[in-house]
Amino acid sequence: MARRADLDRFYALLADLADRVGGAWKLKRCTGYMDWPDRGVYVFLAPGETRSADQHRVTRVGTHAVVAGSSTSLWDRLKGHSGTGAGSSAHPHGGNHRGSVYRERVGEALIERHGLHDDYPDWGTRWSKIDRDRGAVRDEEYPLERRVSTYIREQPFLPVALDDEPGPDSDRAFVERNAIALLSNFERSAIDPRADDWLGRHGRSRKIRESGLWNVDHVDETYDPAVLDRLERAVEGTTPP
Template sequence: MFSRLGEEMLSSAASTAADPLEQLYQTLADLREQTHGPYYLDDVDGTLDWPDRGVYFFFSPNSELRTMSPADWRLSRIGTVGVSEGSSNTLWNRLRQHRGNVRGKYADGGNHRGSIFRLHVGRALIEKHGWHDQYPHWGEQNPDAETTAVREQEHDLEQQVSTYIRDLPFLWVDVPGEPGPDVDRVVIEQNLIALVSHYRRTAGPSDLDWLGYHSEKSEVYQSGLWNVRHVSDLFDPTAIDLLDDHVSSTAPLDHQTDLR
């Protein structure tokens, strides 16, 4: 028969072992090893053997995935692809949209109208530096904002967005399945956003210099994520087990150009 102290210690140990955030970051540590990560958008391209679809995890600039304990990592964006019936978008194509252009007239820039991630980062830069007059059309989706003049005007900011995003460590997991709203990718993305989000908590992330705190979107600066949807949702813990199942079946890419 256990003493009250023994029961409390066992209860505390079980609670610690079952902490969903710890479980998630340990699973992500396993994913790092499984895929030979972390990855950086500056170092990869479409010639690698990317899976057709999956879920990606970007971390904050202060997260050093090679040297820091997983408990000290901090996710800053979770996303996926192929969640609508008939979608033909691929994992690499989505990552490429976030990365921006490598060459051409708008080299090292990009198109924030095709990447909500880029839109949020650019808007935070505008708010941080007071650049409202320089970029009055940022985020506008109407045809007038698609003109060559507007794109040239925004190119400098698009380049700064690219610089920021390309330097973020990220991981990815292969989650196959035909496009649709009920696939595992949706379950993983939505529930892990809800788990990691600080939107319902009294304290935010510890990296107080995070760019997202300058965002005009309350969902971004309160959640600590470059996400808006699902930041206030409830979390289903079975999503971590689902992620773990896909981690174990994910194969690394054939090579990386820079292991940093």
């Protein structure tokens, strides 16, 4: 019961965050010209899936710059998930799933759901292990990259400003790790289970299928309830970009 109460508080904090930033956003409406915080945590929500009180269920939690010395910004990470824009000459509205594990996992699930293995034999394979022309592979994978972009850009999300030094012991890493562990249903009694038609049920990773999240790391860990106090302070310090 403690986990359910903590989840209720977590979602109440997300509701407060949504009020502060004018509601959940979508990447298809975001640009780098917005006044993004340099660093933060982001929470993607599942459109059409709600828990109690019409709250959208969380589908992924992420952050950035958890390696000491990293200069990656919050927008850099979100842009990588979103993919290329309309102005990309070669592959408009495509993307690079080898630079975004979120894109990679969504693409894997689409391949499994629709039986597209022969169409995308190298999806998720590192370049160093592919003995074909990279340009040809990118052209081949472009239709699926577009589908992944469409899927991710339609996911509502909320950004939380949390600006501390990059590193594995940062507050951002703490919030990400423990929020995922709190939300995960992996190998435990399910709370707020996913809809039967959730794309992630076709994921190659059992951790994705059973956790209910587009996350693999931390879904099998025990969460620290102190994450809620830390998240609350971060929410209070978040303003609209």
